[in-house]
Amino acid sequence: MIRHEPEYEFHSVFAPYIQDYLALKASLDEKCVVHGNILRQFDRYCCEERIEKPLLSEMLVSNWLITKCGEKQSTHGTRVSAMNCFSGYLNSVGQEVDWHPLPGYTSRNFRYAPYIYTKDELTRVFKSADSLHKPYGKSQFHLVFPAVLRVLYGCGLRVAEALELRVKDVDLENGFLFIQTAKFGKSRRIPISDSLLSYLRNYMQSNVSLIGMGCDNYFFPNAYGECYSQRTVYDKFREILWKSGIPHQGKGKGPRVHDFRHTFAVHALQQNVEQGKDIYVALTGLMVYLGHSKITSTEYYLRLTAEIYPDFLQRADAVCAQVIPEVVQYEE
Numbered sequence: 462m463i464r465h466e467p468e469y470e471f472h473s474v475f476a477p478y479i480q481d482y483l484a485l486k487a488s489l490d491e492k493c494v495v496h497g498n499i500l501r502q503f504d505r506y507c508c509e510e511r512i513e514k515p516l517l518s519e520m521l522v523s524n525w526l527i528t529k530c531g532e533k534q535s536t537h538g539t540r541v542s543a544m545n546c547f548s549g550y551l552n553s554v555g556q557e558v559d560w561h562p563l564p565g566y567t568s569r570n571f572r573y574a575p576y577i578y579t580k581d582e583l584t585r586v587f588k589s590a591d592s593l594h595k596p597y598g599k600s601q602f603h604l605v606f607p608a609v610l611r612v613l614y615g616c617g618l619r620v621a622e623a624l625e626l627r628v629k630d631v632d633l634e635n636g637f638l639f640i641q642t643a644k645f646g647k648s649r650r651i652p653i654s655d656s657l658l659s660y661l662r663n664y665m666q667s668n669v670s671l672i673g674m675g676c677d678n679y680f681f682p683n684a685y686g687e688c689y690s691q692r693t694v695y696d697k698f699r700e701i702l703w704k705s706g707i708p709h710q711g712k713g714k715g716p717r718v719h720d721f722r723h724t725f726a727v728h729a730l731q732q733n734v735e736q737g738k739d740i741y742v743a744l745t746g747l748m749v750y751l752g753h754s755k756i757t758s759t760e761y762y763l764r765l766t767a768e769i770y771p772d773f774l775q776r777a778d779a780v781c782a783q784v785i786p787e788v789v790q791y792e793e
Contacts, residue, residue, distance in 0.1 A: 469483070469497050469500075469501050471500070471501065471504040472504065472508055473503075473504045473505075473507035473508045473512060474507060474512055474513060474514065474515045475503070475504060475507055475512075475515050475517075476504060478515060478547075478550070478551060478554070478556065479500045479504060479547070481550075481554075482496075482500075482547055482550045482551075483496065483497055483500070485550070495539065495543065496543045496546065496547070499539070499540055499543040499544070500543065500547060503525055503544070506525045506528065507521075510524075515551075515556055515557075516556075516557045516558075516559065517544075517547075517548050517551055517556070517557070517558045517559065517560050518559045518560060519559050519560045521560070522544055522560040523560070526540060526541065526544075541562050544560075544562075545562050548560060548561075575715075575720050575723035575724075576715045576716035576717065576720040576723070576724075577720070577723060577724050577727050578614075578707075578716070578720065578721070578724045582705065582707055583614060583724070585705040585706065585707070586610065586701055586702075586705045586707070587607065587610065587611065588705075589701045589704040589705045590606055590607040590610050590701055591607050592704075593606060593607070593701075598684070599684035599685075600683065600684050601668075601671050601683075601684055602683070602689075602693070602697065604667075604668055604671065605668075605671075605681045605682070605683075605689070606694070606697060608660070608661065608664045608681065609623055609624070609681050609689075609694065610701075610718075610721065611657060611660060612626075612638075612657070612661075613718065613721040613722065613725075614721040614724060614725055615653070615654055615656075615657040615725070616638060616651055616653065616657070616725070617721075617722050617725035617726055617729070617750060617751055618638075618640070618722065619719070619722060619752075620691050620694055620695075620718055620719060621691060622640050622752075623681065624679075624681055624688050624689050624690075624691065624694070625641075625679075625688055626638065626640075626679070626680040626681065627641075627676065627677055627678060627679055627680060628672065628673075628674070628675060628676055628677070628678045628679075628680055629676035629677065630680065631661065631665075631680050633658065633661060633662050633665060636652055636653045636655075636658045637650055637651065637652055637653060638650070638651050638653060640752065647752055649749065649750075649752050651750055665680075671684075673686070694718055695717075695718060698717075698718045702716060722751070726747060726751060729743075729747055729750075730743060730744075730747065
């Protein structure tokens with residue numbers, strides 16, 4: 462499926478600067494959708510207020526930031542973050558900037574609490590996925606979805622990374638996945654466990670007519686050979702949770718599909734400790750495996766593992782206890 466970036470129109474006095482800023486981000490292969498939407502809102506506000514000078518003043522930005530009453534702290538933080546990036550660009554091209562965000566603006570006190578599936582819950586989820594009935598029409602989602610869920614948990618992938626895998630990215634002979642479309646533009650090569658490798662070989666063999674043999678074919682294609690949307694996976698997952706007897710707590714509370722990634726990380730750390738492996742080595746390996754850009758993102762899982770498994774630290778060496786930091790923000 463070819464992704465098309467939305468086209469924005471800007472009309473305020475900041476319009477040429479916003480357009481150049483987004484064009485710069487696009488040239489660096491950075492995603493522009495979130496910043497584009499936020500800056501479009503800011504552009505409309507400037508038009509409504511008839512701002513005539515491209516001065517990013519304290520009053521202008523502060524007044525715009527309070528236009529959305531009752532928004533979530535995380536949403537507010539995202540808007541501030543986008544404006545902070547844009548203000549940095551304005552400053553770099555010689556424009557006047559009199560606004561600077563206060564420390565802690567990115568809502569770091571807010572954090573989604575990951576749901577860590579138990580082994581029994583995972584078994585029930587996979588069983589429910591395997592029992593899906595064939596949808597109406599040409600859809601073969603009932604064949605693809607069980608494999609997608611196993612890859613999410615077995616390899617700790619992000620949903621988009623799994624859905625965008627192509628045949629050439631799945632080395633079924635040597636047991637590796639090549640993640641080409643990772644977050645932050647970082648590619649990585651990760652091993653597949655023996656049990657998952659055996660499952661994927663059977664999946665490929667049983668569905669070769671759906672997948673095809675072309676190197677660029679999607680490994681988890683829809684009926685038209687295109688990439689499934691994340692929304693399709695999210696919506697169907699609710700049904701799987703219900704069939705598995707796992708209650709959903711409501712929007713924004715989970716359990717989520719993305720929690721398979723968190724569960725993988727926690728279970729991996731727990732297994733490493735049980736096998737007597739050095740925790741420093743385990744953390745570094747997990748950071749590379751998950752595609753994190755910094756070790757602090759991975760350190761979060763140390764504390765999470767210790768919270769879920771109280772005897773975790775007792776089984777780790779004494780140094781491990783001092784490695785676990787008070788992390789207030791982590792990368793998903």
